[in-house]
Amino acid sequence: MQEEEVFVTGNEAVARAVKLAKPNVIAAYPITPQTEIVEVLARYVESGELKSEYIHVESEHSAMAACIGAASMGARVFTATSSHGFLYMCEMIFWASIARLPIVMANVNRALGPGWNIWADLKDAMSHRDAGWIQFYTASVQEAYDTTLMAFRIAEDQRVMLPTMVNLEGFVLSHVMQPLRLVDEAEYDRFLPPVRIPHALNFERPHTLGTLISPEHNYLVQYDNNRCMRAADDVIAEVEREFERMSGRRYGAVMKYRCDDAETLVIAMGTLAKEAEVACDSLREKGEKIGVLRLRQLRPFPKAFLEEVKRLTAERFIIIDRAYSSGYGGILAEEVKAKLYDLGLKKEVKSIIAGLGGQDVPHEALEKMFMDKRGGEVWFGV
Amino acid sequence: MVEVLGKEEHEGMEAVGGEGKVVKWLAEIPADEYVLKGNSACAGCTAMIALRYALKASRATGRKTLLLVGACCMVVCEGVYPNTAYNVPTLDTAFACTASMASGVEAALKSFGRRDVNVIAFAGDGGTVDIGIQALSGAVERGHNFLYVCYDNEAYCNTGMQRSGATPPCARTTTTPGGKREKKKDVPRIMAAHGIPYVATACPSYPIDLYEKFKRAFSIEGPKYIHILTPCPVSWRFPTSKGVEMGKLAVRTGMWTLYEVEHGVFRLSPPSRRVVLRGDVVPVEKYLRAQGRFNGITDEEVERIQKMVYQELEWFKEAAARRKLW
Numbered sequence: 105m106q107e108e109e110v111f112v113t114g115n116e117a118v119a120r121a122v123k124l125a126k127p128n129v130i131a132a133y134p135i136t137p138q139t140e141i142v143e144v145l146a147r148y149v150e151s152g153e154l155k156s157e158y159i160h161v162e163s164e165h166s167a168m169a170a171c172i173g174a175a176s177m178g179a180r181v182f183t184a185t186s187s188h189g190f191l192y193m194c195e196m197i198f199w200a201s202i203a204r205l206p207i208v209m210a211n212v213n214r215a216l217g218p219g220w221n222i223w224a225d226l227k228d229a230m231s232h233r234d235a236g237w238i239q240f241y242t243a244s245v246q247e248a249y250d251t252t253l254m255a256f257r258i259a260e261d262q263r264v265m266l267p268t269m270v271n272l273e274g275f276v277l278s279h280v281m282q283p284l285r286l287v288d289e290a291e292y293d294r295f296l297p298p299v300r301i302p303h304a305l306n307f308e309r310p311h312t313l314g315t316l317i318s319p320e321h322n323y324l325v326q327y328d329n330n331r332c333m334r335a336a337d338d339v340i341a342e343v344e345r346e347f348e349r350m351s352g353r354r355y356g357a358v359m360k361y362r363c364d365d366a367e368t369l370v371i372a373m374g375t376l377a378k379e380a381e382v383a384c385d386s387l388r389e390k391g392e393k394i395g396v397l398r399l400r401q402l403r404p405f406p407k408a409f410l411e412e413v414k415r416l417t418a419e420r421f422i423i424i425d426r427a428y429s430s431g432y433g434g435i436l437a438e439e440v441k442a443k444l445y446d447l448g449l450k451k452e453v454k455s456i457i458a459g460l461g462g463q464d465v466p467h468e469a470l471e472k473m474f475m476d477k478r479g480g481e482v483w484f485g486v
Numbered sequence: 487m488v489e490v491l492g493k494e495e496h497e498g499m500e501a502v503g504g505e506g507k508v509v510k511w512l513a514e515i516p517a518d519e520y521v522l523k524g525n526s527a528c529a530g531c532t533a534m535i536a537l538r539y540a541l542k543a544s545r546a547t548g549r550k551t552l553l554l555v556g557a558c559c560m561v562v563c564e565g566v567y568p569n570t571a572y573n574v575p576t577l578d579t580a581f582a583c584t585a586s587m588a589s590g591v592e593a594a595l596k597s598f599g600r601r602d603v604n605v606i607a608f609a610g611d612g613g614t615v616d617i618g619i620q621a622l623s624g625a626v627e628r629g630h631n632f633l634y635v636c637y638d639n640e641a642y643c644n645t646g647m648q649r650s651g652a653t654p655p656c657a658r659t660t661t662t663p664g665g666k667r668e669k670k671k672d673v674p675r676i677m678a679a680h681g682i683p684y685v686a687t688a689c690p691s692y693p694i695d696l697y698e699k700f701k702r703a704f705s706i707e708g709p710k711y712i713h714i715l716t717p718c719p720v721s722w723r724f725p726t727s728k729g730v731e732m733g734k735l736a737v738r739t740g741m742w743t744l745y746e747v748e749h750g751v752f753r754l755s756p757p758s759r760r761v762v763l764r765g766d767v768v769p770v771e772k773y774l775r776a777q778g779r780f781n782g783i784t785d786e787e788v789e790r791i792q793k794m795v796y797q798e799l800e801w802f803k804e805a806a807a808r809r810k811l812w
Contacts, residue, residue: 128597129590157593162624166586169579169621173554173590176577179597181590195580305575307550307603312570314561314578321567 110284114277115140117245117284118184118210118270121252123154124292125208128179128299131159131170135189136222137274138212142184156182164189168196168207175205176313178304180256183207186274187214190228200267201236201329203313206259206301207267209237210252213374213426214274215461223462224273226374226427230402230435236329238268238336239403241373245282248272250353251400253287253295257343260299264336266329273426275462276375291350337404357406359398362388366395368474369418371440373399376424376459382467383474394474399436410443420452422474426459433481458484508698515697516542520551525571527563530726532733533637533716534563535690537608540635541574543700544604552591553577556584556609556618559644560637582617584609585625585634592630604704605632611652612642614713615673626682626709633703633710636673639718647721647779654741655794656787657779659721665783669794677711678747678811684710685747685811691717691733692757695744699755702748715742723778735776737761738768740795743802745811752811754802762802770795 112120119141122130130149132142148154157174161167164185171181185193190211200207215225229239238258242248251270259268272278287295305313317325337357344355361381363369370380377398387394395418399409421444425434432438437455444451456473459465465484473482509515520541527534537560544551551574555561561578564570579587588607595603609618614636622634641659642648648661651671658665678685684706688696696714703710717732719725724732736742737757744755760766770792774780805811 129593131590131593157597159589159593160628161586161589162620162627163586165582166589166621166624169583169586170590170593173577173579173587173592174594174597175590176587177552177591177594177598179590179594181594196583199580305552305577307552307575310573310575312564312572312576312578315564315567315570316562317567 108286110286111281112245112284113140113279113281114245114248114272115212115279116144117249118252118272119144119148120286121249122182123148124253124287124289125180125182125256125296126154127156127182129157129159129171129174129181130183131161131167131174131181132183133161133164133167133185133189135164135186137214137278138184138186138189138210140278141210141212164193165196168193168200171207172196172200172203172205175207175301176203176305178299178301180260180299181207182209184210184212186212187216187228190232191216194232197232197235197237202325204265204303204329204332205267206265206299208252208255208259208270209267210270210272212274212278213271221461222274224276224375224426224459225461226271226273229269229271230427233403233435236266236333237403238266238333238340238401239271240269240401241271241399242277243374243378243398245277245280245284246353247355248277249284250347250351250355253292254343254347257296258336258340261339261343262300262302264332264339265301266332266336271374273374285351287351295346295350333404337407340401341408355400357399357401357408358412359400360412361396361398363395363397363412363416363418365393366416366418367393368395368420368422369416370394370396370422370424370474371399371436372396372424373402373436374426376426376465379465379467380424380470383470386467386471387474392475405439405443410447413444413449414447420454422454422456424456424458428457428460452479454479455481456484457481509694512693515539515693516546518542518545520545520573522571522573524565525563526565527559528720530719530729531559531563532690532718532729533559533639535693536635536637536696536714536716539690539693539697540606540608540700543697544606544704546701547604547704549704550603552595552603552605554579554584554588554591554605554607556607556613557581558610558613559639560608560610562644581613583621584613584618586621588632588634589625589628589630592632607632607634609634609636610644611636611638611640612650615651615671619673623680626677626680626711629708631707631709633712636711636713637716638713639716639721640670641721643718643721655791656783658781659779665787674711674713675811681750682709682711683707683749686712687742687744688712688714689733689737689742689744690714691730691737692744695755695757699746702746706748721779724776728776732776735768735773739770739773740767740799741770741773743798745802747811750810752805752809754806758802762799762806767799
């Protein structure tokens with residue numbers, strides 16, 4: 105009988121989820137703050153608890169390349185990285201999605217150098233929102249675990265066949281211990297069917313993956329990628345419903361917190377959204393009608409977000425970004441503003457840039473910023 | 487110029503244990519073709535000969551072949567989607583990662599319990615000695631069971647002949663218009679220094695030697711490395727009919743030495759024995775003057791290269807005596 109609840113870090117939670125998924129191949133390179141994931145997995149493999157081929161690659165570029173090689177043979181694969189490692193594999197990140205390979209990767213979000221900083225920052229992943237990967241941003245140890253479990257099923261769905269990234273912020277999530285309810289292995293085996301990659305290489309009918317492709321075909325490959333990314337939105341919702349039946353835990357592309365009667369709507373991702381929920385509770389006690397809409401899924405940009413925004417009556421939007429596009433704006437803020445335009449909605453929008461490079465963002469400070477009625481862009485601490 | 491393919495090539499070649507006898511004539515090499523007609527190789531491409539024999543030799547082992555091709559001429563030679571000229575499952579890789587993608591392929595096959603596949607990673611000199619050397623070093627250090635083949639046309643020939651780490655001194659490339667100043671990077675020796683079970687150098691001008699080296703490589707478990715000098719008529723600027731002769735000249739002048747290092751034991755290959763051991767060396771000038779890439783080379787530069795070659799040959803002679811490369 106396996107234990108049902110444990111007390112572990114975000115990193116260990118991800119490793120435990122990967123263990124349940126039993127990938128054929130794990131290729132990974134250590135980097136703070138991801139290290140514990142690859143250490144725990146290496147331990148599982150060495151003790152025989154997990155029967156994966158573990159490739160101790162010499163770089164992240166090779167990590168993703170090895171994942172691509174293995175997935176091209178039809179294998180289930182996993183890797184994990186962070187920050188500079190993520191950027192070092194950049195070429196291969198794009199390669200994986202264009203090749204339509206269902207690789208699952210955990211990315212422990214961390215700031216970029218120079219000026220070595222190992223703390224939380226979403227710029228690594230958010231700057232790659234156009235890389236063709238499904239992107240999830242998690243906010244608790246449980247969610248990092250559950251999302252990793254779902255990621256394999258989503259990525260490998262025949263309607264999707266796209267690489268999937270589970271983001272968890274460095275230290276504030278990767279190294280924080282929280283209670284974790286485990287999923288039963290036998291039940292998960294039923295939830296996750298064996299991987300089948302239709303275009304994998306085989307010896308019966310030899311084909312070539314990655315030949316030269318002319319302008320008359322290349323755009324079709326890109327169109328196809330987008331079509332499947334759009335289809336993934338519904339598949340994700342379907343998988344989340346099925347996961348709820350198995351685990352009793354409900355997830356959606358957007359997670360609403362006291363939103364229904366809110367006049368002010370805070371939109372954020374990851375742990376900053378959780379911090380905003382605390383601020384929201386406090387402001388509610390003071391009579392403020394405020395709610396938090398947490399975006400769990402940045403790509404595909406969820407239809408559910410648009411539906412919620414259409415339905416909710418809040419007139420004032422506050423968007424928190426832990427990543428910034430220099431010379432443009434908060435990345436999430438700009439994405440939301442563009443979608444509001446699509447919907448023909450004119451809202452009062454305030455963009456808060458906070459938590460970059462692990463900057464501490466206490467809920468009291470958020471409260472103050474939420475109550476400050478000025479619009480436009482605000483950098484916390486500046 | 488140089489005598490045609492003759493007896494010298496396989497004289498003294500040893501049979502590979504359990505892998506059948508050494509072929510004596512080209513006609514004994516399997517007729518099956520895995521590089522198909524209609525491929526888009528340039529006329530006179532010698533790298534294509536290397537690939538052709540690699541795939542034939544793999545077939546001769548009775549195992550399946552899984553080919554990886556780095557970003558290089560051999561990708562272009564496949565032709566354009568939806569066609570391919572290679573009749574084995576083939577995975578094209580990005581420039582720096584031929585060896586690391588091969589690691590993934592090999593690990594997947596291991597995970598599936600398949601032991602009946604020869605994994606061959608094929609990449610050019612740029613993809614091997616320059617941008618891909620980290621991935622290659624990592625992959626062989628990890629001990630993956632695969633054969634890495636570097637076909638060396640001594641420049642970035644696919645992009646129009648720019649200097650690579652494998653370009654020889656004084657060669658004019660589009661990025662060294664006055665001739666390269668530095669030496670050629672010696673990756674076979676670097677690979678041998680990794681202590682992997684099999685390292686060899688080869689040249690398609692000696693197809694039986696080449697074929698036997700592939701066979702030998704496939705008979706060995708673990709990482710294998712074969713570095714093949716493949717004269718490129720387009721970039722080296724010589725007539726397309728002279729590729730085989732140019733390779734022979736490279737060997738006869740000592741600009742390229744054929745050898746194997748099997749489980750640490752160094753062995754000169756028959757075509758290079760007379761050059762290294764008997765001092766039967768063709769002057770290097772013959773090789774240099776036959777190629778447009780050395781146009782404008784001075785007598786002093788020829789002399790410098792000749793000296794360098796004699797030093798190399800001396801080094802190989804010592805290696806042959808102690809039966810160790812390092």
